[in-house]
Amino acid sequence: MTIYERVKEVRRALHEQPELGGEEWETSKRIQDELTNAGIPFKTGFAKTGVLGIIEGGSEGGTVALRADIDALPILEKTDVEFKSKVDGKMHACGHDAHTAMLLGTAFKLQEKKSEFPGRVLLVFQPNEETSPIGGARPMMEDGVFDEYKPDVIFGQHVWPSLPVGQIGVRDKEMMGASDTLSFTIKGVGGHASMPHLGKDAVVVTAEFISALQSIVSRNVNPLESAVITIGTINGGYRYNVIADQVELKGTVRTYSQEAKKTVKQRMENLVKGFETAYEVEIDFKYVDGYDATINTPEWAKLVRETAAETLGGESIPEVEPSMAGEDFSRFLKEIPGAFYWLGCAREGxxxxxxxxxxxxxxxxxxxxxxxxxxxxxxxxxxxxxxxxDS
Structure with missing residues (x-):
């Protein structure tokens, strides 16, 4: 069996048994078993289920860390693959099964070559990536994953369905956005639908408030910056003929720069105060900072680009736009230089x-x-x- 066939086998096994963030005990055990079989030493106990594999090269040199996330999502799988999820309501819908298996495959290849290269390689199998704002990167670092060996550089790879197989997407700086969450509870006064003058209709205020939120991006954020405000859920009201006394909103804010994020947050606070005064309601507002923007180190992004071009050919490195999706890898990049890149995985035809x-x-x-x-x-x-x- 080739390394690639082994990777496929592991990936399919992981896909059948997805585990959510913080619950990846069997996934972690499988990783440990695979490392043991390959003769690769490892440490455990990082963010509960995280694993750190260590490959020592044949001579002194730098330290390179490679990261794969290992958790699944609370999604009911609707594919027709023969190895679809066997766990109801859970699915590897973000490719973390493939990330884990491919990092193991990379480890197998590097283990075979370890006498030929200098330095060491750290294999970081990270849990809980999908659970912002907690995540798994920060807890792993807090648990000392890099206490013994501090990486000089770290790389992360993520499958990307908008790119065909054989292409790699990488940018010198912004790859993915900061992902913050927000919630509003608009508290008015209820009453009978036929007597609106006696109440403070939280539904009407909500409608105006959502429209006003969208003006923050169009009229307050620098047009040369990027920002997205999305309200994902609205909950309120009791009955068709009852004025709602309360409506709850939840959503997300995505930005690349700290400047845009600061502007969005400040304008939201101002809107809340203004609506409370204008509509005589009370609005509880919570803004929770999530993952930071994923910002590559230019020199290491360049290395990924040049290496991928040598491996796959120059046409395999297209120009790509950054994504507003959030990524916990950003927390590693805040502490360590490195690069995050996308692996094309589009379905043919x-x-x-x-x-x-x-x-x-x-x-x-x-x-x-x-x-x-x-x-x-x-x-x-x-x-x-x-x-x-170093030399």
Whole structure:
């Protein structure tokens, strides 16, 4: 069995038994078993289910960390693959099963070559990526995942269905956005629908308030910056002929820059105060900072680009726009230089690809070889670069 066939087998096994963030005990055990079988030492106890594998090279050199997230999502799978989830209401709909398996495949290849390269490689299997704002990156670091060996650089790879197999997406700076959450509880005065003058209709205020929120991006954020405000849930009211005394809103804010984020937050606070005065209601507002924007280190993004071009050919590195989706890898990048890149995994012959987090998300397994080879070569290139700098 080749390494790539082994990766496919592991990926399918993980896909059948998805585990949510903080519950990845069997996934963690499978990772540990695979590392043990490959003769790769490891440590556990990071953010409960996290694992750190360690591959020592044949000579002194730098330290490169590679990260894969291991958790699934609370989604009922609707694909027709033979290895679909066997756990009701849980699915690997963001490709973390593939990330885990491909990092193991990369580890297998590097283990075979360890006498040939300098330095060391840290294999970071991170839990709880999908649970913002807690996540797994910060808890792993707080638990000392890098206390013994501090990486000089860290890389992360994520499957990307909008790119075809054989392409890699990477940018010098912004890759993904900051993902914050917000909630509003608009408290008015209830009453009979036929006597609106005696109440303070929270539904009417909510309608005006949502429209006003959208003006923050269009009229307050610098047009050269990027920001998104989305209200995802609205809950309120009792009956068709009752004026609602309370409506709850929940949503998200996505930005790249701290400047745009500060502007959005300040304007929201001002809107809340203004609506309370104008409509004589009370509004409880909570803004929770989530993951930071995922910002690559230019020199390491360049290394990914150049290495991928050598591995796959120059046409395999298209220009890509950043995404507003959030990513816990951002917390590693705040502490360690590095790069996050996308691995094309589009399904052939399909015009409209199912997105990440869709119950019909499909990972094209033809991308496995590309992912393993790219991550392996990026690691070796980074180790060579670090050795050259040290010398």
């Amino acid at each position: 399909v015009d409209i690809q199912k997105a990440l987090h869709d119950p019909e998300f499909y990972f094209n397994e033809d991308a496995i070889k590309v992912g393993v080879d790219t991550m392996t070569n990026v690691t070796l290139s980074a180790l060579q670069k670090l050795t050259a700098v």
